[in-house]
Amino acid sequence: MISALFARNVPARTFEVSKLVVRVCALRQLSDEGRQSFRGRDNNRGYGGDRNSRGGYGRGERNNRRPTGSARGARSKGEPPLRLSNVVRVTDDQSSKDVTLDGLHQSGVIDTELHKAVSRMNFESLTPVQQKTIKPILETEHDVIARAKTGTGKTLAFLVPIFEHLIKTRTESPYMVKCVIVAPTRDLALQIDSEIEKLHKNNYALKKFKSIALIGGSNFQVAIKRMFKDRPNIVVATPGRLIDVMSKFSDKFFTHVDFKVLDEADRLLEIGFDEDLRDISKTLNSINATGPEHIRTLLFSATLGDSVQKLAAGIMNRKESLFLDTVDVNEPEAHEKIDQRLVISENFTSNLCAPISAIKTRLATNNEPYKAILFVPTVKFTKFYCTILERLFPSLPVYEFHGKIDQRKRTKMVGLFKRAHEGIFVCTDVGARGMDFPGVEEVLQLGVPSELSNYIHRIGRTARGGKEGRATIYLFKDELPFIDTLAREKNVKIVDQDDYAANKDDIEEFNSCLRDEYMFREGLESMLSFYKGCEQSYGFYMPRVARQIANAYGQCLIQPDKKMPISRSTASMRYGLKGRIVEEIFDCGSSHRESYDNEERFPSRSNRFRNSGSRSNQGGYDSGRRISRQRWESDDKFDTKRFRSPSRGENPRIDNE
Known part of the structure; x- marks a missing residue:
């Protein structure tokens, strides 16, 4: 033109x-x-796109309202077809079922020292995942993409090839990092490192291949000193801390890397580590002494959505990649050896009493030690519910675990529960992945998970290593749309269903242990925020859910007419509640924060000065003394840290509550 x-x-x-x-x-x-x-993108929402289009941690989807009971945009069952070029799909033939540890040793696939270590770990046989992955990884030089469920032994599936490679190349650059394992959470990284330690303990000949866990929340300088002292061959790390170390010491340790492993790649992408993973891969390739295409990549994931495939295409170095699918297409994602059960309560109050009733029945009818994991949606409600369980079951150890606990205490808590023969591990979804606790008899779930996929990972904490287990989820009636979504999108159908209604004695017993009303209110508020976040994902009707939670406040206090004190602005801004329902279920007459008796708990600074003379007499800013000003600044920092601390990042939706 x-x-x-x-x-x-x-x-x-x-x-x-x-x-x-x-x-x-x-x-x-x-x-x-x-x-x-x-x-x-909207029509294909589910596997592809960024976090905001999947209804995960982002909120892009929640602005589109839909009728009650409907679910997210429809997506096809099973995984999307592989779109990667140069991918060789390894067929599931009968021969893989005949693979044994002794057979791998006799055929020369694994070394004698490695065979001794694994044999002493009391493995009766290899799991199907290990049978299908170990041999192809060791007999080829290709990159590998493996799809495997949680709790199927995939950690050993990549540790065995790694140690076999270290044994064969023990004289080549023995003081450099040869394998980098990237995990989505600190706890999973520590779990992998503990599996490496088990191999060391079961055969001291492998102890020369040292490892280190580089995770956030630990002392950076101590980790670097240990890197220089031990010169580990294996690094297990979370992406953020690995980038920190590589930015300063990449040429000191990472120039001879042969393997990089991404464990739970789908989870890494859900958290938002896509760019970090690409940067890590690019840096390792650029500094590698052998060449930019030398490093082999092993990618393990429970799902293979478009985002995982795009990541694989961007970080794989070899001309061909093997695809090892250890999950049957028609098989539900939940572990088949887990006996799943649904308990439906008539209201939220009954739902709070239901797990307690089940634990009491189990302890009364069976003298065997009881070891279970209880998942609770939010941090504040986890703290509150732990206090209830500790008072109801004084002889049963209760372990509190969530993202607000510092890393040292979390590591100690995990170690204690691993060694324990009995106890209840109460946690948020931070403990849903990568936690391997031996002897867990049952997984209990009070309420829905923060994400649909976390249901699979929650129940995967039992029935580990081919054993059987039980999983019970406790929901009140207004949470039942979650079950429909679970059946439709994950092909998980819970057939065993029971009803539960708390009687007067159950509620009075619960009330007898409720000694901190302030903590109870905070817990209920966090639950309101949590269900607001899940409203669009699971098809909840928030006014009805909010009414159930608000009514539980007075019912648990044995004061049915007492309402939860929440202001109209809070109900509107945080929970999306407006109109007459706010007045019906909440006490909006008094200020929300004043109802907590904060005048006694946290006296205001102005009252202190008003009652005790001028600011100068109190050593305030007017005193002219620098140390006094620093003291007040320190107080302000403490207030900010104590009451407005941001999320640690493991699970942003629930850790902010």
């Missing part, structure tokens, strides 16, 4: 107008293409 204007020798003003028309047409075309692309 522009060339035609030149040919006709049109006036300059007409030419400028024509250029404007061309630009407008082009912008309209781009806008139409953008809208079509956006619609395409």
Whole structure:
């Protein structure tokens, strides 16, 4: 069009107008293409796109309201087809079922020292995941993409090939890092490191291949000193801490890496480590002494959505990759050896009493030690419920675990529960992945998980290593849309269902242990925020859910007419509740914070000065003394840290509550 204007020798003003028309047409075309692309993402929401389009930690989807009981945009069952080029799919033939540890040793696939270590770990046989992955990894030089469920032994599936490689190359650069394992959470990284220590303990010949866990929350300088002292061959790390170390010491330790392993790659992407993983891979390739395409990649994931496939395409170095699918297409994602059960309560109050009733029945009818994990949605409610269990079951150890606990205490807590023969491990979804506790008889779930996939990972804490286990989820009636979503999107159907209604004695017993009303209120508030966050994901009707939680406040206090003190602005801004229902279920007459008796717990600074003379007499800012000003600044920092601390990042949706 522009060339035609030149040919006709049109006036300059007409030419400028024509250029404007061309630009407008082009912008309209781009806008139409953008809208079509956006619609395409919406229609295919679920596997692809970024976090905000999946309804996970992001909130992009929650602004689109839908009728009660409906679920997220439909997606096909099973995994999307592999779109990666140069991928060799390894077929599931009968021969893989005949693979044994002794057979691998006799055929020369694994070394004698490694065979001794694994044999002494009391493995009766290899799990199906190990049978299908160990041999192909060791007999080829390809990159590997493996799909495996949680709790199926995939950690050993990549540790055995790693140690076999270290044994064969023990004389080549023995003081450099040869394998980097990236895990999504600190706890999973420590879990992998503990599995490496088990191999060391079961055969001291392997102890020369040292390892280290580089995780956030630990002392950076101590970790670096240990790196220089021990010169580990294996590094297990979370992405953030690994980037910190590599930014300063990449040329000191990471120039001879042969393997990089991504464990639970889908979880890494859900948390938002996509760019970090690409940066790690790019840095390792660029500094590798052998060449930029030398490093082999082993990627393990429970799901293989579009985002995982895009990541694999961006970080794989070899010309061909093996795809090892250890999950049957028609098989539900939940472990088949887990006996799943659903207990439906008539209201939220009964739901609070239901797990307690089940634990009491189990302890009364069976003298065997009871070891269980109880999942609770939020941090504040985890703290509250731990106090209830400790008072009801004084002889049964109760372990509190969530993202607000510092890393040293979390590591200690995990070690204590691993060694314990009995006890209840009460945790948020931070403990849903990567935690391997031996002897867990049952997994209890009070309420829905923060994400749909976390249900699979929650129940995967039992029935580990081929054993059987039980999993019970306790829901009140307004949470039942979650069960429909679980059946439709994860192909998990819970057949065994029971009803539960708390009687007067159950509620009075619960009330007898409720000694901190302030903690109870905070816990209920956090639950309201949690269910608001899940409203769109699971199809909840928030006014009905909020009524159940608010009614539980007075019912558990044995004061049915007492309402939860929450202001109208809080109900509107945090929970999305407006209109008459706010007045019906909440006490909006008094200030929300004043109802907590904060005047006694946290006296205001102004009252202190008003009652005790001038600010100068109290050593305030007017005193002119620098140490006094620093003291007040320190107080302000303490207040900010104590009452407004941000999430540690393990689970942003629940850890903020």
